[in-house]
Structure formats: C-alpha cells, structure tokens
Amino acid sequence: MDGAFAQAFKLILGLDAEFLGIVGLSLWVTLSAVAISAAIGLPLGALLAVCRFPGRGALIVSVNALMGLPPVVAGLLVYLALSRAGPAGFLGILFTPAAMIVAQTILVLPIVIALTRQVAEDMWAEYGDHLASLGQTGRAAISTLLYDGRLALAVTLLAGFGRAAAEVGAVMIVGGNIAGYTRTMTTAIALETSKGDLALALGLGIVLLALTLSINMIVFGATRLWHHQLR
Amino acid sequence: MRDRPSILPLAAYGLRFEMAGIRLIDGVDLAVGSGECVALLGPNGSGKTLTLRLLHGLDVPTSGTVRWATGSDKVAGRKRHAMVFQKPVMLRRTAIANVRHALDAAGFPRAEITERAAAALARFGLQDLAARPARVLSGGEQHRLAIARAAALEPDILFMDEPTAALDPSATRQIEAMFAELKRVGIALVFSTHDIGQARRVADRVAIFGKGRIVEEGPAEEILAAPQTGEARAFIAGDLPW
Numbered sequence: 169m170d171g172a173f174a175q176a177f178k179l180i181l182g183l184d185a186e187f188l189g190i191v192g193l194s195l196w197v198t199l200s201a202v203a204i205s206a207a208i209g210l211p212l213g214a215l216l217a218v219c220r221f222p223g224r225g226a227l228i229v230s231v232n233a234l235m236g237l238p239p240v241v242a243g244l245l246v247y248l249a250l251s252r253a254g255p256a257g258f259l260g261i262l263f264t265p266a267a268m269i270v271a272q273t274i275l276v277l278p279i280v281i282a283l284t285r286q287v288a289e290d291m292w293a294e295y296g297d298h299l300a301s302l303g304q305t306g307r308a309a310i311s312t313l314l315y316d317g318r319l320a321l322a323v324t325l326l327a328g329f330g331r332a333a334a335e336v337g338a339v340m341i342v343g344g345n346i347a348g349y350t351r352t353m354t355t356a357i358a359l360e361t362s363k364g365d366l367a368l369a370l371g372l373g374i375v376l377l378a379l380t381l382s383i384n385m386i387v388f389g390a391t392r393l394w395h396h397q398l399r
Numbered sequence: 400m401r402d403r404p405s406i407l408p409l410a411a412y413g414l415r416f417e418m419a420g421i422r423l424i425d426g427v428d429l430a431v432g433s434g435e436c437v438a439l440l441g442p443n444g445s446g447k448t449l450t451l452r453l454l455h456g457l458d459v460p461t462s463g464t465v466r467w468a469t470g471s472d473k474v475a476g477r478k479r480h481a482m483v484f485q486k487p488v489m490l491r492r493t494a495i496a497n498v499r500h501a502l503d504a505a506g507f508p509r510a511e512i513t514e515r516a517a518a519a520l521a522r523f524g525l526q527d528l529a530a531r532p533a534r535v536l537s538g539g540e541q542h543r544l545a546i547a548r549a550a551a552l553e554p555d556i557l558f559m560d561e562p563t564a565a566l567d568p569s570a571t572r573q574i575e576a577m578f579a580e581l582k583r584v585g586i587a588l589v590f591s592t593h594d595i596g597q598a599r600r601v602a603d604r605v606a607i608f609g610k611g612r613i614v615e616e617g618p619a620e621e622i623l624a625a626p627q628t629g630e631a632r633a634f635i636a637g638d639l640p641w
Contacts, residue, residue, distance in 0.1 A: 298488035300457055302552075303478050304504035312500065316491040 172370030179371050186348065191375065194352040197265055197339065198332040201272035205280045205328055210321060213284025214310040218292050228285065234278035239271075243341030246271040250342065263344040268352070271338040276328040283324040288313045322391050326384060333380055405555045406467040406479045407433040407587055414453050414463035424449050424460070425611040431556060431587055436578070438598035438619065439591040441608030441634060447591035448485070450608070451558045454589065455482045477506050481554040485561040487545030489533035495520060497533045498548045505552050519551030520544075523577055539570030546577050550586065557581060559590035563597065575601055595635060599623050607631040 179187045216228065248254050250262040250270070261267045291313050299309045314321065336354035343350030345359060353376045360369035409431045416424035424446045431437055439447040452458045454465055456472065472478055490497050498516040507515060520526045525547055528540060536544060542562060549557055563571040571594075578601050581588060592598055598605050598619060605623060606616040607630070615622055615631040626632045 295488055295490070297457060297484060298490075299504065301455065301482045301484075302501055302504035303506070308504060312490070312504070319491075 171367040175367040175371035176374040180375060189348060190351055190353055190356050193265060197268045197272060197352060198329060200269045201276050201332045202325055202329045204273045205276040206325055209277050209280030210284050210314055211310055213281040214288040214313050216285045217288035231278050232282045235282055237275060239275055239335040240337035242274045243271050243338035246342045262342060263346060263350060265350060267342040268339045268350060271342045272332040275335060275338060276332050279328045279331055280324055283327060284321060287317045287320045291317055319391050319394060322387050326387055329383060403474055404469055405433050406469050406472055406474060407431060407555050408468050409556060410466045411454060412464050414460045416449055416453060416458060417461045423611055427613055429606060431589055434585045434587055436582055436588045436601055436603045438602035438605045439608060440598055440605055445608035446611040447608050448560050451560050451591060455480060455558050479555045481549035481552045482558040483545045483549050483562060485564060487541045489541055492533060493530050494533050494544050495529040498551050501548045502551055515551055519547050523547045539566050542566065542574060543577060550581060554586060556587040561591050595623065607634055
C-alpha cells in the first residue's frame, strides 16, 4: 500500500503529461456524458412525471430497469452501431472519445430519467393544483418542478456521475484503451492490474477516488448554498 | 374601484360532478356578484371543496355550466380568478419568490414582477417574511402568504378552501383582517368554512351544503339567524344530522 500511495503522489505531483492526459480524458468523457444526460434526462423525466398516456407504466418500468444495464452490454451495442457495417458506422467515431461519451450517456441517461421522474412526480402531487390554478402548464410547469427539485436532482446527477466514473466495460469496448487517446483511469487501472503493476493501478485508483470525492464535495457545497431557501 | 371589465357576476347552473359513478355534486346553482363575500358552510364531504374546484376550473363538471359575465374567465389574456387551497402550496423558495413565481406563471409582464411581489407582501404587512424560506413559515404565515400571493394576481374573485381551519384564534383574526382588505379593494370572496361565527363576521351571503347540494342559501344574517330547512337548522345548531 505504501508503494501505491507513493506512486499516487508521484503521479499527481510529478504532473506527468501522460497521467494528466488520462485524468483529463476521464473527466471529459464522464462529465460530457452527465451533461448530455442532464440536458435530455431532466426534462424528459419531469415530462414523464406529469403526462398520462397508454403504456406509461411499461415505459417507467423499462427506464427503471435500464438503470441496471450492464456497461459491457451498452458498450457492445454502441460498438455494433458504430462499427463500419453498423447503422452509425458512417460517423467513423468508433475508438474515439466521442464513442465513449455515447456509451456512457446510454448508461447515465436512464438513471437521470428514472430518478428525475420519481422526484418530479412526488412534487407534482403537491404542486399540481397550484400550478393548474395559475394556468402554468407544459414547459413552464416542468421548469418549476426542475427548479424546485434542484436539491434532489443534484444528487440524481451525482448518481449518474458515479455510474459513469466507475464503469470500465463500455469505454473499454468502444474506446479500445488506446494509450494517449482513449485510455481513461478505469481502463488504465484494468490494464496495469493485468500487467502486474499493482502500485500504479492502486495509485490511479486513489486518484480516481479523490476526484470523485472532490466532485461530490463541490455539489454538496452548492446544495448547502441552496438549502436555506428550500424545505 | 377597478378600471377594467369584471368577469363577475359569476353564475353556475346545475353543476353535477360524478367520480367512479358516485355523484359528489348534485345540482349546485350559485351566483356571485362583484365584490360579494360568500361563505360555503356544511359538514365534511358535503361538496364545498369540490364546488370551489369546479368554479375555479380545476375540475370539469359532469354536467352544468360555470358562466362568467364576460363570457370568459380571462381579461387581456390573464385569468381573473384565483384560489387558495386548504393546505397552501408553498414552493421550495423564499416567500417573495413564491409571489414572483405566481405572477410570472399568471402572465404578468416580467418588468413589473419584482415591484408587484414586494407590494403584495407589504400590502398585508408580510414584508418581513420576504426573504424567509416559505416552507419553514408557521401555518398561519403560510396561509397569509398564500392569500397575499393569490391577491397579487389581481383577481376579480378569490376562492378559498377552509382558509382558517387549522389556525388558532389570533391567526384566524389576521386572516379575517386580510378578508377585510380584499373586500375593501372590491375582490369578491367565496370561501368554505366550518366556523359559523366566521361566516357571520365576514360573509354577505351563505350557502349551506349537504350531500352535494345547497340546502339553503341567502343573506348571512337571515340564514344564520333563522334557517328555514331542517338540515340547515341542524348544522347551525351544531347537531350532526349527516
């Protein structure tokens, strides 16, 4: 363990270009996937909370089930879609960071939609009459729900971030773990472990945990700031 | 008092409302004129809340009509009636942000919202609550904020469901003082209550509900002093006939 910590500190303090590249790419891919999922999933989840239509129950169950989609399966599906012969092969983005963002978005989006739907539906039960009384419907009502649910929704996005930051299967398959191009912290850890460089793998693991902790601290700080006007 | 056409008088004819085959409202007729204050009395489940919801348009009657004098409940694109619920809905925001949200949702021009919201609180002496989170206010303060928020929308008529049901006498007095201010500026009030004393103190007219219909209706003084029907007599005497 001592070796691992020493290695981790050496990596961080040494500002090794390759290491920084791996950290930067990991953050870029994961945060992009979370941002895209938020932009799509927050409004969609709230819409699902307030709309009633045939098949709604089945859709909710499906989205909830997709929260458990195995990353390797998501990776495989994106791989098939993006490979030369696949329906999106013309994009030519297989084994690029873009493909990794696509795969992680598929993993994060169901979490954001499902948890947002639950948060928004609970709030709708309380707010529905008031908003109807004010004549607020559609997009405006959804933005009221999202704004007032921001505390719970921040945690929803953290759950999505956690899912993306922790996974290795999907980015490995669609990114290919190419050194200096599509190698992320998780794929590097998997590789170094298999090569027997446990100290480097542990060092990277410590850095990954520290980054996850930092992001959670930032979000916690932000929600504290909002907290005084909520409840 | 007002420089624009009023949507009042409001006239509801033969309102019926059924849910799952059960008739909850069974032929309610009610008219409310400009600036009038009408109390809906009656036991729980007699149809007071549902009647308010039907008049406010939150529920659609199975049959019957709600008619506004101008043919629409809107003037210049804005709905001219508002409602305060028995359990006021407080958004997860500050008190004044709650008022601002309502003004924005109701379609007031953006540029006027900040000023109007501040004025709405000040009008009822609530300016000290402005920056407080609405959901940690006391029950009485939440009710007053909800009424101030609804009044900010400049309605011709305000529907209130049991505005003082859960409040102590001092909070009830403050709410009734708000009623007086609302009446002074010419806003018609229709509210449900179990408090016969309150109906006597503030209402011009009362309608006594029983089993989804109005069993007796008329000037507050007359009805409360000398109810004609057995059901109304029993309710006012505090018997439990239902």
